[in-house]
Amino acid sequence: MSHLIIKDLAYQYNGTKVLSELTLNVKQDEIVCLLGASGCGKTTTLKAIAGILQPSQGYMSIDSQVVNDNHHFIAPEKRNIGMMFQDYALFPHLTVSDNIAFGLSNMSKAQKRERVSEMLRLVKLDGCAKRYPHQLSGGQQQRVAIARALAYKPSLLLLDEPFSNIDTQVRFELIADIRRIIKDQQVSAVFVTHSKEEAFAFADTLAVMHGGKIAQQGTPEQLFSQPNSKEVAEFLGTGIYLTAKVLTPTEYETTYGVIHSLTESKHQGQHGVVYVRPHHIKLCEAEHGDVSSQAILNRRFIGTRYVYKVRIAGQELEVAAENDRVLAVEQPVKIKIMPHTVNFFED
Numbered sequence: 598m599s600h601l602i603i604k605d606l607a608y609q610y611n612g613t614k615v616l617s618e619l620t621l622n623v624k625q626d627e628i629v630c631l632l633g634a635s636g637c638g639k640t641t642t643l644k645a646i647a648g649i650l651q652p653s654q655g656y657m658s659i660d661s662q663v664v665n666d667n668h669h670f671i672a673p674e675k676r677n678i679g680m681m682f683q684d685y686a687l688f689p690h691l692t693v694s695d696n697i698a699f700g701l702s703n704m705s706k707a708q709k710r711e712r713v714s715e716m717l718r719l720v721k722l723d724g725c726a727k728r729y730p731h732q733l734s735g736g737q738q739q740r741v742a743i744a745r746a747l748a749y750k751p752s753l754l755l756l757d758e759p760f761s762n763i764d765t766q767v768r769f770e771l772i773a774d775i776r777r778i779i780k781d782q783q784v785s786a787v788f789v790t791h792s793k794e795e796a797f798a799f800a801d802t803l804a805v806m807h808g809g810k811i812a813q814q815g816t817p818e819q820l821f822s823q824p825n826s827k828e829v830a831e832f833l834g835t836g837i838y839l840t841a842k843v844l845t846p847t848e849y850e851t852t853y854g855v856i857h858s859l860t861e862s863k864h865q866g867q868h869g870v871v872y873v874r875p876h877h878i879k880l881c882e883a884e885h886g887d888v889s890s891q892a893i894l895n896r897r898f899i900g901t902r903y904v905y906k907v908r909i910a911g912q913e914l915e916v917a918a919e920n921d922r923v924l925a926v927e928q929p930v931k932i933k934i935m936p937h938t939v940n941f942f943e944d
């Protein structure tokens with residue numbers, strides 16, 4: 598059963614369409630990450646879910662309650678949604694305990710005390726109850742923010758770039774911690790980030806946004822191995838397009854030789870393009886004067902190995918190579934494309 602269901606949602610700012618035909622499903626206890634280029638409408642989608650803005654069209658239900666359609670619009674405070682944003686938004690004049698207790702208006706004093714202690718234990722800040730936000734690190738403040746958002750047992754949690762102010766060294770520890778806390782509380786969540794690495798570490802499924810809608814939703818593995826559009830393939834990482842013909846279910850003919858796929862294609866006989874990512878390309882030394890070779894445009898050292906920029910089929914791409922033999926700038930190289938799960942898009 599889906600916990601959050603959105604169908605054909607549309608929204609415009611002053612006549613400019615930002616969301617159109619947006620469809621998204623979040624299952625019970627699932628963490629879904631909205632990913633997409635800057636300005637594609639991620640925050641607008643969160644605001645529509647929260648009820649901060651009213652869509653011009655579409656259906657939305659949370660926990661089987663219709664919160665938005667042609668006849669209903671449920672106000673934000675009646676949606677039982679917890680929110681957490683990048684600037685933590687803690688009240689500076691309240692202690693950690695009072696910040697966490699802030700939304701617990703329907704409880705007795707004793708119940709509040711009990712719930713606050715439970716949340717402090719959950720986020721491992723038992724010793725910080727009496728401190729003020731400025732006496733905490735960024736990561737600790739973010740833990741208080743999640744405790745406050747979860748304290749009144751929301752049915753859905755919305756997180757907008759919650760980790761972008763956290764130092765990279767502790768960010769992934771905090772991501773693992775907050776994921777554990779959300780899973781422990783069995784709450785569904787929609788999370789927005791610019792960072793694919795954060796998305797992979799935090800979410801169960803990714804929903805890539807493009808053109809005001811969800812272009813594809815699935816696990817990171819599904820999106821990498823079976824992107825349903827060029828936009829999704831490109832968003833997940835750099836690559837180059839090669840014109841190709843599908844020779845057999847596992848063989849693609851290109852100007853750089855036959856590429857072998859680890860999975861079978863249903864497009865046999867069709868023409869189109871394959872999207873090849875740098876880690877599927879091997880650079881091999883070539884002889885000067887070899888017409889099928891290309892020169893290395895530049896190289897940079899990234900600590901463990903070199904990354905070489907090459908031009909393949911008129912497109913420039915950086916390809917990492919093992920350090921057993923260092924290649925020189927302008928040295929001719931041949932391109933070998935290793936067997937992989939090929940991403941093919943028909944013409």
Ligand SMILES: Nc1ncnc2c1ncn2[C@@H]1O[C@H](COP(=O)(O)OP(=O)(O)OP(=O)(O)O)[C@@H](O)[C@H]1O
Nearest residue numbers: 610611615633634635636637638639640641642791
């Ligand atoms: N209050 C507003 N008035 C007019 N246009 C707006 C308003 N808020 C956002 N927009 C526009 O709507 C589009 C979507 O904005 P939104 O903030 O949802 O994108 P986003 O994907 O969250 O972007 P980012 O990743 O940069 O935070 C953008 O083109 C933005 O300029």
